[in-house]
Amino acid sequence: MKRGFEIVSKYADENLSLPYRTTENAAGYDFESAADMVIPSIWKLNFLKVLWALKHEKTVREDSIAEAKKVLKPFLIPTGIKSYMQPDEVLVIANRSSNPLKRGLVIPNGIGVIDSDYYNNRSNEGEIFVQILNFGITDIKIKKGERIAQGIFLPYLLADQDDQRKKQTRSGGFGSSGQ
């Protein structure tokens, strides 16, 4: 067992597919969404109102700010998948190139870095999520089973100055190691 994918236990009965490659030489394993989702367009009326008000230094209604923050926050699309790999390997999550073109969907963190110590970490099984922001003008519906991103396994290298003292045991993801 070198590297691969497993279904996270809470999705055991949900009939999910493991990530797969769609052509003979595809580098990326396509990941499907594990749930129906709606990703709202960032160009919401309230968001524009907030921008306008900030520009003109007007007082902004609190609920407009709250709405804008909700829309601007990237959505986390659940995949129901966890990935094991060798300690000197990383799984890079990249967008599908058709996503921005056809649906205005971008991955705001550029790429997702899935560390090998995320798998079965101290606080969860290590489910992989895809962060998505919708730059299009319409809300986008994503159906369970739709392909949303691709994962590429890569080896990574260590620097001569790699500092053992900075290391802690991974206890989750998305900021678990602090600011």
Ligand SMILES: O=c1ccn([C@H]2C[C@H](O)[C@@H](COP(=O)(O)OP(=O)(O)OP(=O)(O)O)O2)c(=O)[nH]1
């Ligand atoms: O698109 C992503 C990016 C990350 N992760 C998970 C796997 C990864 O191992 C972990 C931590 O990611 P990263 O190191 O990029 O984020 P961080 O903000 O530094 O969080 P942490 O403090 O937990 O390292 O979050 C995902 O599921 N999807």
Ligand SMILES: [Mg+2]
């Ligand atoms: Mg990190």
